Amino acid sequence: MPKRPDPRWSLPKGVEPPRLHLYNSLTRKKELFVPQGHVVTWYSCGPTVYDDSHMGHARSYVSFDILRRVMQDYFGFVIHYVMNITDIDDKIIKRARTTYLVKQYRESQVPRDQVYDDIAAAMEHHNAIIATTTDPDKCKMLIDEVQKVKIAAEALKTVTNSSNAAEASVKQEELLASASSVLGEWLDKQKGRDITDNSIFAELPRHYEEEFNKDMEALNVLPADVITRVSEYVPQIVEYVEKIIANGYAYESNGSVYFDVGKFDAEPNHYYAKLVPEAYGNQEALEEGEGALSLNTAQEKRSPNDFALWKASKPGEPAWPSPWGPGRPGWHIECSAMASDVLGESLDIHTGGVDLKFPHHDNELAQAEAHYNNDYWVRYFLHTGHLHIDGCKMSKSLKNFITIKKALEDNSASHLRIAFLLHAWKDTLDYSSNTMEGARQFNKMVTEFNLNIQDLIRRTGCTSSEWTPMEVSLQSAFNSGRVSVHKALCDNIDTRTALDHIRDLITEANKYMNNNVKVNSQLLLNINNYIGKLMSMFGVPVGDRAVSGGQDSEKLVAVAEVVASIREQLRQWSRDKEKDIKDLQGQLLGLCDSIRDDLLPPLGVRLEDREGGTPSIKLVDAAELMQEIQAKKDQEEARRQEKVKKKAEQVAKQPTEAPKDPKDMFRTPDYSQWDSNGLPTHDKEGKEITKSQVKKLTKLMEAQKKKFEKWQAQQQQS
Incomplete structure (x- = not known):
């Protein structure tokens, strides 16, 4: 029986086909991705749900969604994706207490005079906190919070x-709404230790978990397989x-349990701070990881x-039973325990934001490896880069803190996702007007190309014309583009380079269409389908899936209503003899x-009018189309206003x-004598005006006549 041919026969000898490589934070280099089994086990650090999700969250979860989609839909990996929700945490405990106390205070109908006194006391307490705050941004x-309260208090006094x-x-x-933060801190100092009901601490995270899920759905992020x-x-x-x-790597102390870093690090098969060894001993980072409480x-x-x-739980904190007394889990242990419980002693992939590397992820690794006595709890650690706003770190104190909801008011989910696709997932991304304009332009280019191809197919059908050098050239560009995209995705899922190749391919296809009267629509359709599948895989629907949203029948009825209205109008006109x-x-x-x-x-x-043919019909996102029309109207109005302004300036310059x-x-x-038109015939001494002088004076009179008539016309218009 003849030997089966090598499927790589077309590659030069010694050249391997490109395979997926990922940047592994553990080794700080790109490595060939080889899962441990048929199913890729993937754990992602989820949100701590105590406030609205912001663009930093979007940076991580949209980027992970892109990686997940590419790995399962392009490379064909079977993925088991697990994400946690942190609903027990120092930030949650403090926010839940203050929220509960402020709500109670507002519902108790406190007399106005007492409100003034309480706000004054809260302001004094707040100023004391400011005096001891060393962080300039937090200060x-x-x-700013104090200033808002002062303004609201003055407004109340005026009305009172x-x-x-x-x-x-x-x-x-x-006033109470603007003072909620200031008042909450003051009330918490007085009454916080009296709150012990666990249900009070559960209400806040449940609310913000629901809000987080809504944000993720709006961003078209696939839900996790396990939460x-x-x-x-x-x-x-x-x-x-x-x-x-029991393994000797932790100890109980005063009702709490601590991980013994020195004991763990002394073992020959373990070492602490694998991800960021240079941060070992960074007390500021360690304290932040422990929590403010x-x-x-x-x-x-x-x-x-x-x-x-x-x-060990203190008064005013939720508590659960344990062998060491009532308490609650530390932040780092939750991920180690939950990921291990679902995925076992070794994960293929662990993902999170770069700010979690130390101490959170380093502590996770140490805990899990101490639990299993192994050194391979995570095979590939992937970290997304920071998100900056106009070149600066996002911060409420800098007033550049943007929630996902706010970002979606200004941009579509597709535009935001394309902005992430146009940047490497592990690098810092700057969210700015320039970044979003680039995303909008790319989205418009892909959308317009799809609409043009769909319109071409509608008008001409799917034709396969003669294969000329033009078709050969475009097919070659198509082949080259697909190979380049594949190489880019193999190289750490480099979507930025992949999108560059998509842009080049669209440019070549547009040149082909513009330079040919008769085109091979089948070839163009193949290119369009390929690009559409890629964009859909990235989570950016193009074409019918981007527009219909499952509402095709509703849109059909709406178009029919427009046709019926126009028909009735035409009938009425035809009856008007x-x-x-x-x-x-x-x-x-x-x-x-x-x-x-309008309709x-x-x-x-x-509808786009075409000379000598039926108009092009393109189905697009209605909201974006209306924005385009409004922008065009705004530009036309601006031009009109500019004309009015210039005309007014010209009029102002007129005598x-x-x-x-x-x-x-x-x-x-x-002069002494004139003709009937007022032109001089004799000078002051009675001498007749020469012909050359008459000619000169006539020109001057004609010029004055034009000037006079123009002034008269302006007066009539005004």
């Missing part, structure tokens, strides 16, 4: 003095910690580098323009007094 944010009870009540609510919540995994976390203690624990630790696996034919022609042309500019755009239908009538311009003592 500025706290000062006017004896308008209804308006005063509204202003009091506005794990810390509050639902406390028993498993306790068992996980017990195993680490867990900073006074130095006396409980054997070493400052040790970190909490289990925290007194209508002048010229008036009818004008109305018909106006109706044609109205169909194109169809809200339905996402764009306010009327120029002299040309018939009177030469009636001066310099």
Whole structure:
């Protein structure tokens, strides 16, 4: 039996076909991706749900969604994707307490005089916090909060003095709303330790988890296969910690449990801070990782580098039973325990933002490897880069903090995703007007290309014309583009380079269409289908899937209503026997323009007139089309305003007094006789004017006549 041919026969000898390589944060280099089994096990650090999700979250979760889509839909990997929700955390506990206390305060109908006194006391407490704050950005944010409260308080005093009870009540609510942060801190200091009901601490994270899910759905992010919540995994976390203690890498102290970094690091098969060894001992980062409610624990630790696996609950904190007393999980242990519970002792991929490398992910690694006594809990660690706003780190104090909801008010989900696709997933991304304009332009290019091909097929059908050098050249560009895209995706899923090749391919296809009267529509359709599949795989639907949204029947009915309305209008005109034919022609042309500019755009239908043929019909996103039309109207209005301005300036430059009538311009003592038009015939001494002088004076009179007539016309217009 003959030997089966090598499927790589077309490659030069010694050349391997490109295969997927990923940048592994553990080794700080690109490595060939080889999963441990048939199913890729993937754990992603999810959000800590205590506030609205922001663009930093979008940066991570949209980027991971792109990687996930490419790996499963392009490379064919079977993926089991797990993500956690952190619903027990120091930030959540503090926010839940203050939210609950402020809500109680507002519902208790406190008298206005007491509100003034309480706000004053809260401001004093807030100023004390400002005085001890060393972070300049946080200090500025706290000062801004005080200023907002002062403005609201003054507004309430003004209304109170006017004896308008209804308006005063509204202003009091506005004051309490603006003072919620300041008032919450003050109330928490007084009453926070009395709150012990776990349900109070569960309400806030449930709300923001729902908001996070809505944001992810709006961004077209695929849901995780498994969602794990810390509050639902406390028993498993306790068992996980017990195993680490049994293995000798953790110890109990005063009801808390700490990871023994020194003991772990001393073992020959372990070492701490694999991801960021240079951060070993960074106390500022370690304290931030422990949480604001867990900073006074130095006396409980054997070493400052040790970190909490289990925290003994203090008054005012939620608590669960454990062998060491009532407490709650530490931040880092939750991911190790939950990921291990679902995916086992070794994960193929672990993802998170670059800011989580140390201490969070380094602590995760140490905990899991101490639990399993292995050194391979994660095979590939992938970290997305930072997101900056106009070149600066996103911060509430800098007033450049943008929530996902706000970003989606200004941009479509497709535009945001393309912005991420146009940047390497592991590098810093600058969210700016230039970035988004580039994304919009790319989206418009791909969309217009798809619309042009669909319109071509609608008008000419799917034809395969003679294969000329032009078709050979375009097919060659198509082949080359596909190979280049494949290489780019193999190279750390380099979507930026892949999109560059898509842009080049569209450019070549457009040149082909523009330079040929008769085109091979089958070839163009093949290119369009390829690009559409790629963009859809990236999570950016193009064509029918981008427009219909499952509402094809509704759109059909809406178009039918437009047709019915136009038909009825035409019937009414045809019955009007007194209508002048010229008036009818004008109305018909106006109706044609109205169909194109007013009736169809809200339905996402764009008509483009073509000389000597039927108009192009393009189905597009209705909202984007209306934005384009409004932008065009705004530009036209701006041009009109500019013309009015220039005309006014010209009028202003004109003399306010009327120029002299040309018939009177030469009636001066310099002359003694004139003809009927006012042209001089004799000078002041009675001598006849020479022919050359008459010619010169005639030119001057003609110029004055034009000037005079222009002034008269301007006066009539004004």
